[in-house]
Amino acid sequence: MKCKNHRDEEARFICDKCKMPICEQCSTELRGNKVCINCVDHAVYAERDRAKKIGFWNKFIFFIFACIPGAAHMQMGLFKRGMQLMLTFFGAIVLISYANVESFIPLAIIPTWFFSFFDAYNSRKKQLVGEVVEDIEAYNYEFIVSNKKTLGLVLVLFGFIGFLNAIDSTFSLFGYNVDRFYWAAKRAIIPLVFVISGLTLLAKLKKAEKEINESTEN
Structure with a gap:
């Protein structure tokens, strides 16, 4: 044959x-x-032709979803990646707002938004030409966990700034009177949690380093 x-x-x-x-x-x-x-070759060109024939409304709807971090990924079936990006974006806004450090919101959400937007279009482009796009996380949580010292310092810094903002903004608006202490304390709870968590983490790291040094010397 x-x-x-x-x-x-x-x-x-x-x-x-x-x-x-x-x-x-x-x-x-x-x-x-x-x-x-x-x-x-036939399959590749067929996929390219199909990609070119996508209508205006499909492109417009995808653009709307892409403007919402993670939404376009979930539309393509990349639920793990999409959910992570969405929780990171909106979670950062909520957490930073409660911590009274709203000035840091742009530093957190702008890079996340741009990454999600262009990553969605890049993944869509691959799918349209027949490539398999794996549903993997956008970033590895191990990176955050493995940098505990940096995480502790960031928590202390954010918490301290948030605590000062809570006290300053409360008394600047309402004056120094007893009734405002409750409001100030309420706004300062989350920043104080940040500070305590950061200090606890740093203390544990220092203790662990001390134990390692002592065991090495012995």
């Missing part, structure tokens, strides 16, 4: 797509199946 493209070559495989005999030169492996290069 001869190859369908090379009549002087013996066929070694049968294309799983078109079921025609093909030689070694004309064959390629795709997801564990032997297919001919003609079928591969």
Whole structure:
């Protein structure tokens, strides 16, 4: 049996797509199946043509979803990545607001928004040409956990600034009277939690380093 493209070559495989005999030169492996290069080219060009035919409304709807961090990813079936980006974006806004450090909101949400927006379009482009896009996390939580010292310092810094903002803004607006102490204390709870958490984390790290040094000396 001869190859369908090379009549002087013996066929070694049968294309799983078109079921025609093909030689070694004309064959390629795709997801564990032997297919001919003609079928591969046809599939690629078909996907490109389909991508070009996407209507205006589909593009517009995708743009709207892409403007909401994580939403476009979930629309494409990338739920893990999309949920992480959405929680990071909106969680940062809520957490920073409660910590009374609203001036830091742009530093947290602007990079997240741009990353989510362009990552969504990049993933969509890959899907339209037939590439498999894995639903993986945008960032690894281990990176945060492994940098405990930096995390502790950030918590202390944010908490301290938030505490000062809570006290200053409360008394600046309402004056120094007993009735305002409750309001100031209420606004200062989250910043104080940040400070205590950061100091606790740093203290544990220092204790662990001390124990390691003592064991090394012994």
